[in-house]
Amino acid sequence: MRGFRAHKVALMLRSLRSRRLEARGRPTRLSALLLLAFATPALAGGPPPADEDWPCPQRRAGAISRAAIWAGPAAESRWDDDREAAALARKLASRRTPLDEADALIEAFAKQAGADKDKRLTLVFEGTLDLINGERDKVMSAIARYARGQKALAAKVREDAEKAADAQEGQGDITAPDALEQAHPDLKWDKRIFDDRAQTLTYVCESPVLLEKRAFALARVLQEKL
Amino acid sequence: MKAFRLALVACVVASPASAYRIYVTNEKANTITVIDSDTLTVTQTVKAGRRPRGVRVSPDGKLLYVCASDEDGIQVFDTATMKLLRTLESGPDPEQFAMNAAGDLLYIANEDNAQVTVLDVVKNQVVANVPVGVEPEGMALSPDGSVLVNTSETTNMAHFIDAKTFRRIDNVLVDKRPRYAVFTPDGSRLWVSSEVGGTVSVISAKNREIVKKIRFDAPGLTPEEVQPVGMRMTRDGKTVFVALGPANRVAVVDAETFEIRKYILVGQRVWHLALTPDERYLFTANGNSNDVTVIDVAALKAIKSIPAGAAPLGVASSPN
Numbered sequence: 299m300r301g302f303r304a305h306k307v308a309l310m311l312r313s314l315r316s317r318r319l320e321a322r323g324r325p326t327r328l329s330a331l332l333l334l335a336f337a338t339p340a341l342a343g344g345p346p347p348a349d350e351d352w353p354c355p356q357r358r359a360g361a362i363s364r365a366a367i368w369a370g371p372a373a374e375s376r377w378d379d380d381r382e383a384a385a386l387a388r389k390l391a392s393r394r395t396p397l398d399e400a401d402a403l404i405e406a407f408a409k410q411a412g413a414d415k416d417k418r419l420t421l422v423f424e425g426t427l428d429l430i431n432g433e434r435d436k437v438m439s440a441i442a443r444y445a446r447g448q449k450a451l452a453a454k455v456r457e458d459a460e461k462a463a464d465a466q467e468g469q470g471d472i473t474a475p476d477a478l479e480q481a482h483p484d485l486k487w488d489k490r491i492f493d494d495r496a497q498t499l500t501y502v503c504e505s506p507v508l509l510e511k512r513a514f515a516l517a518r519v520l521q522e523k524l
Numbered sequence: 525m526k527a528f529r530l531a532l533v534a535c536v537v538a539s540p541a542s543a544y545r546i547y548v549t550n551e552k553a554n555t556i557t558v559i560d561s562d563t564l565t566v567t568q569t570v571k572a573g574r575r576p577r578g579v580r581v582s583p584d585g586k587l588l589y590v591c592a593s594d595e596d597g598i599q600v601f602d603t604a605t606m607k608l609l610r611t612l613e614s615g616p617d618p619e620q621f622a623m624n625a626a627g628d629l630l631y632i633a634n635e636d637n638a639q640v641t642v643l644d645v646v647k648n649q650v651v652a653n654v655p656v657g658v659e660p661e662g663m664a665l666s667p668d669g670s671v672l673v674n675t676s677e678t679t680n681m682a683h684f685i686d687a688k689t690f691r692r693i694d695n696v697l698v699d700k701r702p703r704y705a706v707f708t709p710d711g712s713r714l715w716v717s718s719e720v721g722g723t724v725s726v727i728s729a730k731n732r733e734i735v736k737k738i739r740f741d742a743p744g745l746t747p748e749e750v751q752p753v754g755m756r757m758t759r760d761g762k763t764v765f766v767a768l769g770p771a772n773r774v775a776v777v778d779a780e781t782f783e784i785r786k787y788i789l790v791g792q793r794v795w796h797l798a799l800t801p802d803e804r805y806l807f808t809a810n811g812n813s814n815d816v817t818v819i820d821v822a823a824l825k826a827i828k829s830i831p832a833g834a835a836p837l838g839v840a841s842s843p844n
Contacts, residue, residue: 369789
């Protein structure tokens with residue numbers, strides 16, 4: 299839901315533009331409205347977030363546990379010691395490999411894996427999970443960075459809006475279309491960047507989930523071959 | 525020849541007495557998947573209202589009730605034709621509901637207005653609106669029909685309500701975000717799952733005290749992965765199946781000793797469960813892998829994954 303809230307903030311900003319008339323001669327009120335829009339932690343909403351830097355409705359969870367996706371045996375050696383297993387793990391973990399090709403790749407590996415088939419398939423699983431967890435970790439850090447960026451941007455828009463309102467006080471007419479934004483181009487750009495980013499939040503938040511789904515689907519195919 | 529006849533007899537005996545129909549609500553696909561419990565295949569996919577969640581079959585098996593959460597209504601389907609018969613007025617955002625033994629009253633948890641709506645399905649009339657805690661979720665009716673229980677996600681309570689007067693009898697504080705409630709078949713105890721708390725509270729129905737708090741320390745899982753949600757109990761009251769959400773496992777709990785006998789790996793993000801009336805199979809709705817896992821109850825093994833629609837959440841079996 300938080301993504302939706304961020305979008306709502308963007309919508310509020312847009313409606314602010316249409317309320318310029320109301321703001322005539324009342325710059326303090328305009329400033330107050332802008333403050334209000336950005337005062338709520340721009341990316342928060344719903345229940346209080348456990349983690350200020352986490353903007354997604356999905357809970358921020360640690361690495362995918364082996365036990366959550368695997369009912370097979372435990373690995374007896376390092377996965378990267380088995381070169382073929384490691385090569386397959388890399389291929390499977392890569393998002394460039396379509397999931398529907400995974401079955402054939404795993405099947406081919408299982409056929410030539412020899413007597414240690416189960417042990418080696420377990421190594422493929424270990425490698426795939428390690429690599430996907432690594433990528434997921436990077437994605438999660440990027441999302442946290444993104445959230446911090448949005449927060450900083452929200453603070454800047456708030457500050458600029460206050461300045462704009464101060465400067466406007468007792469001066470000329472700001473009811474002309476986009477007068478406020480024309481007078482303060484930074485504010486316009488920052489708002490636009492904020493809006494755009496807020497709109498992509500849902501998509502951004504889906505990426506760790508997609509990796510979790512991929513890890514689960516691959517583990518399932520590997521298990522079927524045991 | 526004799527051996528052949530014996531084999532034939534064995535075959536006939538082994539095949540189930542009757543096939544049940546399993547109904548799965550797909551929250552994002554806005555459909556209902558119908559599965560045949562004999563062939564374990566999808567026989568039909570039916571369009572439902574927006575965001576279908578809680579699902580139940582009438583005691584006679586003729587009607588299917590589905591919460592269309594984003595349409596603020598309960599849809600009624602004819603199970604013979606799977607045609608939509610009517611949409612009953614529920615409160616806003618209905619999610620789970622309980623039904624009385626006669627099948628004429630539904631007790632609906634309306635997530636958005638902190639109320640439980642009691643609906644007469646024959647007259648399509650609201651009998652009562654009972655104020656409860658914030659974000660009501662789980663609903664259970666005692667086997668004798670005298671006590672209604674609702675859990676509220678934000679208040680973290682199980683509210684015991686007199687099912688005749690609709691007066692609140694008691695509130696029991698449980699762990700965070702209680703999602704589902706179920707009475708034991710003898711009505712002596714109530715089991716409540718807490719999604720965020722990661723526990724199941726077993727409450728005495730008589731004095732409303734917590735008898736036992738079950739934790740799920742599954743080896744290799746992090747505490748945040750263990751999020752108990754849907755539950756089903758066998759008719760003898762001896763075994764409870766608990767869906768553990770993003771742990772992708774179903775815990776098999778001994779209801780007498782509270783020991784966990786097994787953690788069965790199922791599909792991803794397991795929500796709700798359904799037992800066939802003969803208790804041969806347990807079906808699990810898996811929200812992220814978009815499938816239904818079939819568990820062989822005698823063997824406690826996952827035997828099949830059946831593809832469903834996008835984001836399966838609720839599941840119910842026909843009674844006959």
